[in-house]
Amino acid sequence: MSKKALADFDFEAGEVLLLDKPLTWTSFDVVRKVKNTLRPRKIGHAGTLDPLATGLLILCTGKKTKEIDQIQAQEKEYEGTFRLGQTTPSFDLETPVDAEQPYAHLTEAQIQAAVATFLGKIEQIPPVFSAVKVDGQRAYELARKGEQAEIKAKTVEIKVFELTRIVLPDIDFRVVCSKGTYIRSLARDLGVALGCGAHLTRLVRTRIGEYRLADAWTVAEVQALRPPRPEAADGAAPPRQRRERLKPARAGLDFYATQQADRAPAAGPDLPLHPEEATPSA
Structure with a gap:
């Protein structure tokens, strides 16, 4: 059976979305990014992963949020x-x-x-x-x-x-x-x-349970579903409204960030990991 295409998902009605959580992201970072991209009215995750862990993170939207407890209980x-x-x-x-x-x-x-x-x-x-x-x-x-x-x-x-x-x-x-x-x-x-x-x-x-990392999507693949920006009357895209960048929640990863300073940054898009920006989170 072929893998269902992301474009065929009905996130507003309800879907179980398998994601590969990036290194240093909190589980809430992923939920926030997907919520801002897809704009479902209801969304939640079925079991957290530590920021320094990667792999399968399950998000549920719409009516599928009722299955969160059931999914969390699985091995x-x-x-x-x-x-x-x-x-x-x-x-x-x-x-x-x-x-x-x-x-x-x-x-x-x-x-x-x-x-x-x-x-x-x-x-x-x-x-x-x-x-x-x-x-x-x-x-x-x-x-x-x-x-x-x-x-x-x-x-x-x-x-x-x-x-x-x-x-x-x-x-x-x-x-x-x-x-x-x-x-x-x-x-x-x-x-x-x-x-x-x-x-x-x-x-x-x-x-x-029966959900596997091999079937998961990346955050970037989900972000690709973002609707195109509306065009202005002259056909050009309206300028983006400049907003103050908030310091991302990085669960106290100050030491880890310092150790990785000489390496390529592992943080996700729009969520840079810098020692001075690391703040505690759930």
Whole structure:
């Protein structure tokens, strides 16, 4: 069966739109960009992705927004990379390394044995740099102010946890898990189990239930659906109204932006990522 063309979607009536979220974009960035392009009356996403994760983000429009809870409840599949021997407060690249421990003594058998202990239902504590609410505030808001947040453990299920490559200090993995699982916390917990610490350096969501990243569209492809600007009486397009550019919400990625300063910018269109513009967001 051929893939349905974007031009054939009826976003106002209701569609489930699969998108490949760009690196450094928040999930809300994507929703905002699609909303400004397509102008549906109702739109929402079915499960967030961290700014430093890429991959499948599902948006629902119109009457399909009623299916958001159902989609969010389905199992997720991820691929990514953990780095052993180093820890960070955010469990990923959002914050700098705060401790280092030896890792070169670890054997593949030891690493595989530690991985096996996480299969099934486990108790997991979400990261302090997460959207979990603590006394009415988001945990990341407290963490970025240097305040302590006591986050309770919750039960999640790891259905598949396999290593696809081991080149120390990096290990590549594939995980299939239940709703609410934090892969960053899995990195932290694996590092604890191995006694060397670990953090997440790459994460791609490849599947939610039966929805797959291979069938997703890019944000640029959606933007191509933007209606043409109306012409003025003389046939020329009217000048764009100049608006003050707002600082984009970049979820506190100051450190990450600094580290990437010498590389090509990864931020999306009209949403440049600069250290001085990075501000906390959900």
